[in-house]
Amino acid sequence: MALAIVSALLLVVDLNSRLLSPLRSVLATIVSPIYVIAESPYRVGQSASATLSTRESLINENEELRKRNFELAQITQQFVALREENARLRQLLGSRQRLDAKVLVAELIGVVPSPTTFQVEIDKGADAGVFVGQAVIDADGLFGQVVEVAQFSSRVMLLVDAAHAVPVQVSRNDFRSIAAGTGRMDRLELEYVPVTADIRVGDTLVSSGLGGHFPRGYPVGEVTSVVVDPTMTYAQVTAKPIAALDRSRHVLLVFDANAQVKNEAPAVPSDGAEAAHEDPR
């Protein structure tokens, strides 16, 4: 009976506040080895395939990567010039220059097994400076955010989790909205899109940086369907996440996101209210 009351108390406190996160992180430090062991078959499989791959395939892969590197180097050259130009223009406009975000590479060490929650465990924790609310990206786009930090590992909620939402804008015309997770791996939903909004299938959604959690400008999703029903208040817009949520084994933790966002122009009040929605709890 006493245990039931204690459980209920814990439940209420944990659902409504962050007071218990120190306790959670202690417990997470205890159980994280279980994730490491559970993931080991996949790691062994990976390293085995790396060891056993043939000389020819390695040469091919090397060739491929060299080519890719060359292309990326060329893009970087342009990028440097553009960045300088952008900084000059921003100076002319009188707004402050954006800072570069630092990133930390982390490896996936586990996937939370429940079919209704989309969270993964990564191998960097409080000892590497990871903090709750930190944005996580992969090679293609926005991946999710850190929701729990243990000593040597942390938990990342994917952006398709039903409890997750991220402020986005359409890259074509800066139309702002919120991309909410649906609990399905391949689907995001845009909330509160007026039926008159200019949004089309194929539009790219990037993080808008409003709300202060996520850095600005990372690709989030691609619009897959727009249903405008005149009898409804809002259009139903769905998007597909760009990040390889179920395949990425390496992700990047973004630091300095706040420094970036604080330099942005102040948000319109209504967006501030919407951005508060972004907190996963």
Add this chain to the structure above:
Amino acid sequence: MNPTRGGWVIMLTIAFAMLLAVVHLPSEVPSWWGWLRPSWLVLVVFYWVMALPHRLGMISAWVTGLLVDVLYADPLGVNGFCLAALTYVTWSFYERFRMYSVAQQGAVVFLLVLGTEFIRMCAQHFGRDGALSWWILIPAVTSTIAWPFVAWALRRVRLQLAVE
């Protein structure tokens, strides 16, 4: 749990059940396969409480549940409550459950797993707007199917290693 007289065996089997609970399928398989996973922890805790009711108390079941909460990313306290309640029910009726045939025990397992899954689902529903669904019947069914094997394996472990 007293670590002498094979208490470590009980802890180890519980840790192994946690391990089975988080081993994930390759990303190629559809995500609903995740529902097919039996509730290994419920099965293991049920077995130990029934076989050795004096060894596994409500407090230790509750603490195990707290670890499981973090493992599953559930709100803190849900699994603690579930496992403690499971221990209480089993402890109240363990003499009767021991007399049951495997099929009857399977029916009990079905109800217990359904109950714990239901509580978890409710907590997720009210806490984080997860959906209520009939899917929770599936782990209850697969747990029932897994029960004879788990019971047999744990019985072997208990007799071989003289846990008492």
